Amino acid sequence: MYDELSVSFENPATDPLGYDHVEGKLYCGRDRVELQFKVRDRAFRKTPATVVPFDYAEVEKVEYHSRWFRPKILVFQTRSPDKLDGFPGASVGRVELQVIDVSRKDAAKVADLIRFKQSEAFVSESESRLSRLRQSDS
Secondary structure: OOOOEEEEEEEOOOOOOOOOEEEEEEEEOOOEEEEEEEEEOOOOOOOOOEEEEEEHHHEEEEEEEOOOOOOOEEEEEEOOHHHHOOOOOOEOOEEEEEEOHHHHHHHHHHHHHHHHHHHHHHHHHHHHHHHHHHHHHO
16 A cells, blocks of 8 residues: 555636636655646736645545546545635535546545545544543552
8 A cells, every 4th residue: 555645636627717727746655645736817916825734534426427428536535624625626625626637546436535534534633532441540
């Protein structure tokens, strides 16, 4: 199993003038998930990249949809919807990321990696809670 994984995406513009074109990557690190993205809202204006960190406990669901002759979509849903306020097209803590061709194999693995990291976090939290209970009983 991989410890780190990243999936690149590019969501096309939502209107004919090219506003709200988003490109970036979803990075799954050792301790957290980062959504790194740039929004192109004008043709010649460059905006800095935005990095939004999420703990694995904040991630509610990740699904990869791969259909024939359709864009490959990675659905990322979080329990903290306010963190996705700056992402164009986000709706109540959920974003749909159109995966680029190079990242398709990694996108299929992301959901399993996040579930694994969430289970590791749950086990470590349970162990720390048990150790605190044992210390208070002694």
